[in-house]
Amino acid sequence: MESKESGLPLVFVHGTRLSGTMWRPVIRAVGERHPTAAPDLPGHGDRRGEPFSIPGAVAAVTEAIDALGGRAVLVGLSLGGYVAIATAAAHPDRVLGTVAMGCTTLPRGAFGAVYRGAAWLAARNxxxxxxxxxxxxxxxxxxxxxxxxxxxxxxxxITPSIIKAVSEMDPTALLFAYPGPVWLVNGERDHFRRHERLFLRACRDGRLVIRPGCGHLTSLTDTADLTRHIRDAATVVAARSHSSSIPEGVR
Structure with a gap:
């Protein structure tokens, strides 16, 4: 499904220890129909060495939205999905919709301990x-x-501070705070699916998309399929934005 509306901005948010370059194949596939941005979060890419925090990450994404005109659809994977959710809750007037991929687990308890241990080892060397x-x-x-x-x-x-920051989030409360449309997109084999139904129930306007055969990273393998999901989300947002701009008496 391709939107006839052009120019709807898309901001892509990267994962842990990566940078905005991870989205280049998808951005190329999206083409020139949509203005795009893929900012580096604090502590990553061109901002390596800066301390990471969720408020700082939200500020980076918000700056990218403002550079594209002040309103955008967010697309984030893993850490990027959590940051997209936090940005949507903090700035619902700027976020037209959110595509949150591979981020529907609460990184606490034994699951969180595993990731804290891995992050500690990574930071040592x-x-x-x-x-x-x-x-x-x-x-x-x-x-x-x-x-x-x-x-x-x-x-x-930077991974220990990221794990700490994400573990202190309440993503379900953030989802409930955001009134706009949310797409929770998970690979069928993604280990970050654990609480996807809980996350879906928290959404005020949510839907869950399962991509068969995909894992956490391999969800990026089929660029064409992933781009289709993003364009479908943009189509829905564009249609809703067009409908809401028409006075009730003329609908």
């Missing part, structure tokens, strides 16, 4: 962790997607 991450991307993804993941640099040293 970030150069080695960066190399292992790059190797994992090359094994899991086709060459164009793998190159996009690493071309902006990796920042494994």
């Amino acid at each position: 970030p150069q080695r962790a960066d190399r292992l991450s790059a190797f994992a991307f090359r094994r899991a993804l086709p060459p164009p997607q793998a190159r996009a993941m690493v071309s902006g640099g990796l920042s494994c040293e």
